[in-house]
Amino acid sequence: MKFLTYIVRRIAFSVFSLIGLSILVFTLSRILPGDPARMAAGPRAPEWVVEQIRAQLNLDKPIYIQYFLWVKDVFRGDLGYSLVTRRSVTFDVFEFLPATLELILLSTIIFIIGSIVLGAIAGRWAYKLPDNVVRAFAYIGVSTPAFVWAIIFQLIFAWWLGWFPTQGSFSEGIIQPPKITGFKLMDSLISGNLIAFKDYLWHMILPSLALAMSPIAQNARIIRMGMVENSGKDFIALAESHGLPDRLIMLKYLFKPSVIPAVTVMGMSIAALLSNAFLVELVFNWPGFSRYAVNAMLNKDLNAIVASVLVIGIVYAVANLIVDVIVAYLDPRIRYMERGE
Amino acid sequence: MPPLLKVNDLYVSFRTYKGILKVLDGVNLHINEGERIGLIGESGCGKTTTMKAILRILAPNAVNVKGRIIYKGSKDIMNMSRKELMMLRRNSISMIFQDPTAALNPVFKIGEQMMDIIKYSKVYEGRRMTKKELKDESLRLLKEVKLPDPERVFDSYPFQLSGGMRQRVVIAMALASAHELLIADEPTTNLDVTIQDQILKLINEVVEKRKLSVILISHALGAVKNMTNRTYVMYAGNIIEMADSHKLFDNPLHPYTQGLIESVPKLTGGGIGKGIKGRIPDYLNPPSGCRFAPRCDFVESTCRKRKPPWIEVDRNHYVACWLYAKR
Amino acid sequence: MNKLKLRITNLTRKRSSLETRKSSPRRESLKRAWFNFRKSPLSLVGLGISVFCIIVAVFAPYIAPYPEHAGYYINFDEAYQPPNWKHPFGTDAYGRDVLSRVFFGFRFSLMMAGVVLSLVVPPGVILGLIAGYFRGTWLDMLIMRIADVFIAVPPLVLALAICSVLEPNVFNAMMAVSLMWWPWYARLVYNTVSSIRNEYYVIAAELLGVTKTHIMFKEILPNCLGPILTKLTLDVGYVILIGASLSFVGLGAQPPTPDLGTMVSEGAKYLPNYWWVTIFPALAIAFIILGFNLLGDGIRDIFASER
Numbered sequence: 001m002k003f004l005t006y007i008v009r010r011i012a013f014s015v016f017s018l019i020g021l022s023i024l025v026f027t028l029s030r031i032l033p034g035d036p037a038r039m040a041a042g043p044r045a046p047e048w049v050v051e052q053i054r055a056q057l058n059l060d061k062p063i064y065i066q067y068f069l070w071v072k073d074v075f076r077g078d079l080g081y082s083l084v085t086r087r088s089v090t091f092d093v094f095e096f097l098p099a100t101l102e103l104i105l106l107s108t109i110i111f112i113i114g115s116i117v118l119g120a121i122a123g124r125w126a127y128k129l130p131d132n133v134v135r136a137f138a139y140i141g142v143s144t145p146a147f148v149w150a151i152i153f154q155l156i157f158a159w160w161l162g163w164f165p166t167q168g169s170f171s172e173g174i175i176q177p178p179k180i181t182g183f184k185l186m187d188s189l190i191s192g193n194l195i196a197f198k199d200y201l202w203h204m205i206l207p208s209l210a211l212a213m214s215p216i217a218q219n220a221r222i223i224r225m226g227m228v229e230n231s232g233k234d235f236i237a238l239a240e241s242h243g244l245p246d247r248l249i250m251l252k253y254l255f256k257p258s259v260i261p262a263v264t265v266m267g268m269s270i271a272a273l274l275s276n277a278f279l280v281e282l283v284f285n286w287p288g289f290s291r292y293a294v295n296a297m298l299n300k301d302l303n304a305i306v307a308s309v310l311v312i313g314i315v316y317a318v319a320n321l322i323v324d325v326i327v328a329y330l331d332p333r334i335r336y337m338e339r340g341e
Numbered sequence: 342m343p344p345l346l347k348v349n350d351l352y353v354s355f356r357t358y359k360g361i362l363k364v365l366d367g368v369n370l371h372i373n374e375g376e377r378i379g380l381i382g383e384s385g386c387g388k389t390t391t392m393k394a395i396l397r398i399l400a401p402n403a404v405n406v407k408g409r410i411i412y413k414g415s416k417d418i419m420n421m422s423r424k425e426l427m428m429l430r431r432n433s434i435s436m437i438f439q440d441p442t443a444a445l446n447p448v449f450k451i452g453e454q455m456m457d458i459i460k461y462s463k464v465y466e467g468r469r470m471t472k473k474e475l476k477d478e479s480l481r482l483l484k485e486v487k488l489p490d491p492e493r494v495f496d497s498y499p500f501q502l503s504g505g506m507r508q509r510v511v512i513a514m515a516l517a518s519a520h521e522l523l524i525a526d527e528p529t530t531n532l533d534v535t536i537q538d539q540i541l542k543l544i545n546e547v548v549e550k551r552k553l554s555v556i557l558i559s560h561a562l563g564a565v566k567n568m569t570n571r572t573y574v575m576y577a578g579n580i581i582e583m584a585d586s587h588k589l590f591d592n593p594l595h596p597y598t599q600g601l602i603e604s605v606p607k608l609t610g611g612g613i614g615k616g617i618k619g620r621i622p623d624y625l626n627p628p629s630g631c632r633f634a635p636r637c638d639f640v641e642s643t644c645r646k647r648k649p650p651w652i653e654v655d656r657n658h659y660v661a662c663w664l665y666a667k668r
Numbered sequence: 669m670n671k672l673k674l675r676i677t678n679l680t681r682k683r684s685s686l687e688t689r690k691s692s693p694r695r696e697s698l699k700r701a702w703f704n705f706r707k708s709p710l711s712l713v714g715l716g717i718s719v720f721c722i723i724v725a726v727f728a729p730y731i732a733p734y735p736e737h738a739g740y741y742i743n744f745d746e747a748y749q750p751p752n753w754k755h756p757f758g759t760d761a762y763g764r765d766v767l768s769r770v771f772f773g774f775r776f777s778l779m780m781a782g783v784v785l786s787l788v789v790p791p792g793v794i795l796g797l798i799a800g801y802f803r804g805t806w807l808d809m810l811i812m813r814i815a816d817v818f819i820a821v822p823p824l825v826l827a828l829a830i831c832s833v834l835e836p837n838v839f840n841a842m843m844a845v846s847l848m849w850w851p852w853y854a855r856l857v858y859n860t861v862s863s864i865r866n867e868y869y870v871i872a873a874e875l876l877g878v879t880k881t882h883i884m885f886k887e888i889l890p891n892c893l894g895p896i897l898t899k900l901t902l903d904v905g906y907v908i909l910i911g912a913s914l915s916f917v918g919l920g921a922q923p924p925t926p927d928l929g930t931m932v933s934e935g936a937k938y939l940p941n942y943w944w945v946t947i948f949p950a951l952a953i954a955f956i957i958l959g960f961n962l963l964g965d966g967i968r969d970i971f972a973s974e975r
Binding site: 016021139154155159275282 | 813814823826828905912917919946947950951953957958961
């Protein structure tokens, strides 16, 4: 029962934050200098056309009414009309978001496995060579922005070594799978097009890896610290004193308390992946949502901008929520002690 | 009949970033089957380290571990193979830890931890137990340590239990894998005074019932006097005195022991003792010679130069002190 | 006259080892902090890198080999040179010396970090103090709920969003980053203050009738300095990161301003043939962030060991 209350409270909090976010972005977008109606119509359109467009976009009404109307539209699934792509923003979102989500998914898998493995190695051989190597890598990984990794990887592995493609998400001449779910990985599997699946994956590896570097570094450090600290603790000595096999202790009794503090940070890392995806997508020309959003921002495509921020906010909030729930599930102290706050 | 356990010249040091702490400086003690011995000394003198060395569960930064720990007159624990060591830990010797809060893994339920311990203590009996059998056995042990609602405890996390309950759980766990020797490392020090008595009584009961040998470490000197046959006194990594318990407490010989026993306030009056001046030595640079010399009221020049020998002063009453070497 | 002479001789006479000039507890703790800091080689490396970058940034116009390349400069004869003795980092498409531009890039990044942090830290800390001190009241709720909204969104996204509705230039970029940065300090201070707010020395001060301002600033604030200072140092790196990311996308500094992010994005077009145009600025970004991260870790360790 306590668990359920916790989840409900977290969801309520996320919704509240999203509302605040939407208000913020919406207000900002309507305050900017420049005339959105004029921009939509084009510099040579006559004044009455601009007036019509202004009415259409509800720009003549007071701002809170505009917001209200906009919210109504959002719930209907209508995010407005993009000036750049000249079609419904909702359509654009469904077109581009899956590619970004797939990228983030692969990055998440890479960094979770990577940080656990590296953290465990560093913890097991603490203060010796493997540990020092991992820690050195961790410092560099944390300090290097994702797009720097992206450029370096692109240069070395794509251009110089030619092991991976340098741009885009698919190679010329590969038949693309039909759009069933919108997620190319799944679509290619569903339609049995394994060649397209492998090709897509091959294109995904470098960007995902670049995105995963920073989180791997950060979380490996935390896991390593957890393992080193917990190894000397009494509850491990107790487990050893009762003759529990080493493997059991390492994989179960040492693992769980060491990883739990990392899970919170992993959650934040996943959220950070979203923002960093922007930059990496630009470097690799990946047809994802971030690229779309950046274009919208550079072109002052109002609807697209607001929608982008909202979508990203939602994905961020959902990701955080899932992570919080997982953490609460893993660490019983959190869900029982929430009240004490 | 050889002693159940005999520790011979045990040396243990720890590596810290400040340097090497030379904690155990040649510890010698033994316990016979069916015996209960006490081990007293102030915090930090190496009692827990000695016990952990017996089970070979020292912290990862332990170095320079030397000496022999002979089990049942034949096997040296320090040289045991992995398999033999596991058998020892699972079936023969077990330990009750000082701080029950730290001794229980905070993110696992009690039941989970207990079942694993039981599983690995009985698996060598040749059969594997089903989950139900493991749970039943766990509940039986929890009942044995007088926990009022074993089912609920089984399903709880450590932080949901009180200190006294946690210690009972640790004792229950120890019972799962102790069939010959039970090491009780300050089982009551971290508990409320009202609970301490109960826990000691409980330990007494289970030990009687299962005919276990016991090493009792405690600051509750009265309990040690009453519950043990023989008592060792330890200071700064050395055993400095040993005698039958009543004799030791009634007639302490080593200056340190005298100060220790004197500091306990007595109901019969006489006020509080004057304590012992000074502090335990710095293990980074321990004093050569007798480690107690800097604090001793009776110190002589030999004390600072050479470690005192182990001298039998009376029947089964030994001291490590130059004061008694003249005879 | 005699009094003056006495003073001077007192100041300059040799002091015995037992005597010190001002052995106040504060000085002692500073000395200890430095000693602890010195022990960790990584922190020293961090300090070294940070100081190096700051010096380069401050003296860029004097130590850069070609300071005029930092702005408008075109010389197509010199363009596209790979790293050589005249141009250790090579030249870019306009013939500009990449090394000099990187130096000015440090200058630019640190300036941005400095401006943003000086704008953000005082209000953030004060708001956090107030919210934490008056914990549980409407003031607390108000401040923290607003802060939570900002924290709920990934920083980069928010920065991008704000920048996107404004003219793309440095000033707006700094404003945008500042606007969404203060809540982190507020929350940090809030958490620290909440935990020490009910300590005895605070309650004692209240009972004595000391004014709330005094309590907040003289009693509580000094105990928050550790986390604030740590975060501040780490944030220098983080702000530089966000700033570089913004300009990389095109929303921050515009060419020909020598901003590291802009340089990377401009140079990315010339991969892989003229790789030095983009790689060196990219490495420079990593370098300066690494320095401040190591330094920040070192500072955090000092405060952790103090306890």
